[in-house]
Amino acid sequence: MRKIVAMAVICLTAASGLTSAYAAQLADDEAGLRIRLKNELRRADKPSAGTGRDIYAWVQGGLLDFNSGYYSNIIGVEGGAYYVYKLGARADMSTRWYLDGDKSFGFALGAVKIKPSENSLLKLGRFGTDYSYGSLPYRIPLMAGSSQRTLPTVSEGA
Numbered sequence: 081m082r083k084i085v086a087m088a089v090i091c092l093t094a095a096s097g098l099t100s101a102y103a104a105q106l107a108d109d110e111a112g113l114r115i116r117l118k119n120e121l122r123r124a125d126k127p128s129a130g131t132g133r134d135i136y137a138w139v140q141g142g143l144l145d146f147n148s149g150y151y152s153n154i155i156g157v158e159g160g161a162y163y164v165y166k167l168g169a170r171a172d173m174s175t176r177w178y179l180d181g182d183k184s185f186g187f188a189l190g191a192v193k194i195k196p197s198e199n200s201l202l203k204l205g206r207f208g209t210d211y212s213y214g215s216l217p218y219r220i221p222l223m224a225g226s227s228q229r230t231l232p233t234v235s236e237g238a
Contacts, residue, residue, distance in 0.1 A: 111149030117142055120230045138168040141230035150195055158203075159190040162231045187231075 118141040141164045150156040163186035191205030 112147055114145045115143070116145075118230050136169065137166070139230050140165050140167055143231070150193075154195055156193045156195075157190070158193060159188070160232075161188045162186055164230050 119139075120141070121136065121138045123136045141162065144161045145158075146160065147158045148156045163184065165184040189206040191203045194202045194204070196202070
């Protein structure tokens with residue numbers, strides 16, 4: 081047990097030394113790693129997919145988001161990995177596209193972000209477009225995203 085604790089202390093000390101060496105160059109006000117779990121149960125009395133009995137879908141989502149901050153206040157990276165697993169659903173009914181025919185699925189995203197000035201931001205790659213998930217720091221009227229589902233909406237491009 082002492083060896084494990086000693087190794088953990090050594091690793092943490094090394095990691096803090098490396099991060100402090102780069103701390104002067106990174107604007108870390110936005111940097112971080114966030115892990116979330118989201119459990120969701122949806123029930124519908126009158127399914128939108130057609131007539132028939134009530135439908136339900138029960139899913140568990142895992143969300144991992146990373147944000148590097150900005151190097152020299154200009155360039156940074158962000159990434160994420162998302163996974164959803166179907167815990168339950170009626171086999172004979174539509175589940176409002178909650179994993180119809182699948183038990184689980186996942187996807188990843190990554191983007192380079194460039195901040196040419198204080199009031200502008202350019203993202204290149206695959207990135208989240210949901211304000212309430214924290215993918216974008218502000219609302220954009222031209223980009224419609226929905227945070228009402230287990231996993232966030234993503235877009236590709238610039």
